[in-house]
Amino acid sequence: MRSRIDGGWTLQDSTGREFPATVPGCVHTDLLAAGAIADPHLGDNEAATQWIGHRDWRYRTTFDAAPGARSDLVFHGLDTLAAITCNGVELGRTENMHRSYRFPVDGLLRAEGNELTVELASAERFAAARTAETGGDWPNPFHRPYPVIRKMACNFGWDWGPDLVTAGIWRPVELHTWHTARLASVRPVVTRAGDTWTVTVHVELEYADGPADVTVEAxxxxxxxxxxGPGAIALTVTDPALWWPAGHGEQPLYELEVRLSTGDSWSRRIGFRTVALDTGDDExxxxxxxxxxxxxxxxxxxNWIPDDTFVTRTGPGEYRHRLTQALDANVNLVRVWGGGLYETDAFYDVCDELGLLVWQDFPFACAAYPQDGRLAREVEAEAREAIVRLAPHPSLALWNGNNENIWGWFDWDWREPLRGRAWGESYYLDLLPRLVAELDPARPYWAGSPYSGSMDRHPNDDRHGVSHVWNVWNEEDYLAYRGRTPRFVAEFGYSGPPTFSTYTRGIGDSADGHQKAADGDAKLDRGLADHFGTGRAELEFDDWLYLTQLVQARAVQVGVGHFRSAQPTCMGTVWWQLNDCWPGPSWAVIDGDRRRKPAWYALRDMYAPRLLSIQPGRAGLELVLVNDTDEGWAGTAAVTRHDFDGRALAAGTVAVSCPPRGVRRFRLLGEPGRPERELLRVAFDGRTADWFYREDRDLEYPPAEFTATADADGVTVTAVTLLRDLCLFPDRLDPAAETDRMLVTLLPGETARFALRAAAPLPAAALVTAPVLRCVNDRYRCAQEGARLA
Structure with missing residues (x-):
């Protein structure tokens, strides 16, 4: 019998103050609920709560217990340095957020009023002491001690999130009462031989009083x-329905059940599918x-980061909402990044249901890690548990050893500060691949991201393996994406601010604007200068917000369009990043309040199963068709060069066709006469693709003129002049309001409809004027010069 111990908890700090506590939870959320601190995510409050990570904390509760032959207290997740005491007896100590712990309590329990205490030591102090013990600082970009402690690295701050070092009981606590034997581990491996599928269920048992006669049924x-008894049970299944990623088929799931004759049981949903990694050589x-x-x-x-700084606030509903937002953007793969954690089962359950492939990093990121016995033992224990726990999920497609650590060893000047110390290589090239081969042999493993498949090659070599493209944003404009063609790009991104409602609620007048990226504001300004010839100092806030969000969206369009067009050389794009953990500027397309930024709409459009785009080729512009469906795509495309007044200057047609799961390129019209006043449009199969011959700063846009009407269900806009990147921002009127589209370009006479979802009707006049309704050529100001209400 399993019973949750989730009630009656209190939290006490080292000064003796006591607060009600929630389990699962953490110190920050308990203090916030008690009114003892201001919200660390808002304004400048982050700095005012730094002290929490430097103190020790005590959780305490009482619970009743039914008699049983054997009783265990099970802690599914402790953050991080815990000493557990039951009825005055210390059960054990922990120092790993990424694993669970089980403690026998036979003979300690009474029927009523058992006292349970969890004392949590300061992670800041522990990490500082361990850093000294292991030879001094371990190189990482933020000069924080996270490599020496098995705790979510981004708790110590990242270039998109706050430095808020947590402590708490972050996953459930259970009392497990059992007799004779229990299921200690169940590990299914699904394999195929021809048309026959086999589910091999590996079962390990723990006995209460030595080996006993027990029957296992699967x-x-x-x-x-x-x-x-224990061992492997083979189940042969003929002709099951196959599980496919989104866009390739359905996602049937089958319940796998394992039962002991003693009554203990285990069940998970599995899928029938194979997954492999083709890393073969080519030209x-x-x-x-x-x-x-x-x-x-x-x-x-x-890429997926922890969805909230305080991870227990992300439950099954939040996972489903966020991952559905990914699916709605035509995403089929989510990479769980290595600076976070192994997510709860609810995350992978949703991915199984939605058909979202999961690339799972082991939790190592951007740092050199000690390989001493103490840390290595923890790494092996957590990895064994995680592999076994996640193995049933058909969505899990790839294990990855680390994020950017091999790259760091090659390029980030680690060798002098390390002074000969091992930096984690044996984890990624020996321990972790051995564990995956042992425990999850039907899934591929890759040593790192980026990684080129061999330590004899530079890890970020675009000709091999997995690349990260960070010359864009860090050093160059997003047009530089077109100069790279990686085999698979697992990180590339461009930052932008959150939506208006998120910005005003969460950032407001914060002194640093929640900007965590190195020179982040200067890089945002560089993007404005490159494309609009202006910077924040010359812009009102509303103009700055719109244009910086637009630059981010354009980066999505250029990067994803280029990499998808490069198939089959490039066979994957993983945008950095999907989500945010707090309200701030970042590379996310969905902000910290779960609102979709313009970049989300750009990603959705560029990830469309059938993509029509115009790309620069070696001999001029080309029309590129990307067909990621099982049906062929063919017809006649209309190609027209327009001036900004809408007149057709040249026109023609192109017969096009693209096979299933294929890419095709077609040569387009020649050079424009007046590139500063012309655009090229291709129309095909209900889609359009536009090409402007110059950057915005060099274009002679006409003042925006249009008619617009609004009703309870949306806004209809008819262009009188060219309107570029028309966007509707209904969250300015209702923070919960959303629209179905953004980034619409209209030629004179064309009409677009923006559907609205809002709890109540929004004021019509506000819906059709800036800053709610914007386009690039409204002179970059929140003034509707020439807009007319119809």
Missing amino acids: SVAGVRACAP IGSRFVLLVNDRPVFARGV
């Missing part, structure tokens, strides 16, 4: 088998292609 898809270098059921899958991906 069943799935109507197939049942039994075994006497360019070596491939990096995910294969699902032997089919190459182009990864339309996003």
Whole structure:
């Protein structure tokens, strides 16, 4: 019998103050609920709560217990340095956020009023002491001690999130009462041989009083088998429905159940599919292609960070909302980044249901890590547990050893400060691949991201393996994406501010604007200067917000459009990043209040299964068709060069066709007469693609003129003049309001409809005027010079 111990908890600090506590939870959220601190996510409050990570804390509760032959207290997640005491007896100590702990309490429990205490030591002090013990600072970009402690690295701050070092009981606590034997581990491995599928269920048992006669029964898809005691049970399933990633098929799930004759049981949903990684050599270098059921899958991906600084506030509902937002953006792969954690089962359950492939990093990021015995033992324990826990999920497609650590060893000047100390290489090239091969042999493993498949090659070599493209944003404009063609790009991104409602609620007049990126404001200004010839100092806030969000959206369009067009050389794009953990500027397309930025709409459009885009080629502009469907795509495309008054200056047609899961290129019209006043448009199959021959700063836009009407369901705009990147921002009127589209370009006479979702009707006059309704050529000001209400 399992019973949750989730009530009656209190929290006490080292000064003796006591507060009600929630388990699962953390100190910050308990103090916030008690009114003892201001919200660390708002304004300048982050700095005012730094003290929390430097103190010790005590959680305490009482619970009742029913008698049983054996009783264990199970802690599914402790953050991080805990000493656990039950009825005055210390059960053990922990120092790893990424694993669970089980403590036998036979003979300690009474029927009523058992006292349970969890004392949590300061992670800041522990990490400082361990850093000294292990030879001094471990190189990392933020000069924080996270490499020496098995705790979510981004708790110590990142270039998109706050430095708020947490402590708490972050996953459930259970009392498990059992007899004779229990299921200590269940690990299914799904394999295929021809048309036959086998689910091999590896079962480990723990006995209460030594080995006993126990029967294990396993069943799935109507197939049942039994075994006497622990070991492997093989279930052969004929012709099951296959699980496919989104856009390739359905996602049928089958309940796998394992039962002991003693009454203990285990169940999970599994899927029938194979996954492999093609890294074979070719004329360019070596491939990096995910294969699902032997089919190459182009990864339309996003990177996932912890969805909240305080991770217990992300429950099943929040996971479903956020991951559905990813699916709605035509995403088919989510990379769980290594500076975070192994997510809860609810995350992977949703991915299983939605068909979102999961690339799972082991939790190592951007740092050199000690390899001493103490830390290595923790790494092995957490990895073993995580591999076994996540193995049933069909969405899990790839294990990845680390984020940017191999790159750091090559390029980030680590060798002098390390002074010969091991930096984590044995984890990524020995321990972790051995554990995956042992425990999850049907899934591929890759040593790092970026990584080129060999320590004899530079890890970020575009000809091999996985690349990160950070010359864009850090050093160059987003047009530089077109100068790179990686085999698979697992990180590339461009920053932008959050939506208006999120900005005003969360940032307001904060002194640093929640800007965590190195020179982040200067880089935002560089993007404005490159494309609009202006900077923040010359702009009112509303103009700055719109234009910087637009630059981010344009970066999505250029980067994703280029990389998808480069198939089959490039077979995956994973945008950095999907989500945010607090309200601030970042590379996310969905901000910290779960609102979709203009970049989300750009990502959705560029990840469309059928993509029409115009790309620069070696001999001029080309029309590129990307067809990520199982049906061919063919017809006649209309190609027209317009001036900004809407007149057709040249026109023609192109017969086009693209095979299933293919890419095709077609040569387009020649050079423009007046590039500062012309654009090229291609129309095909209900889609359009536009090409402007100059950057905005060099274009002679007409003043924006249009008619607009608003009703309860949306806004209709008819262009009188060219309108570029027309956007509707209804959150300025109702923070919960959303629209179905953004970034619409209209020629004179064309009409666009923006559907609205809002709790109540919004004021019509405000909906059709700036700053709610904006386009680039409204002179970069919140003034509707020439707009007319209809």
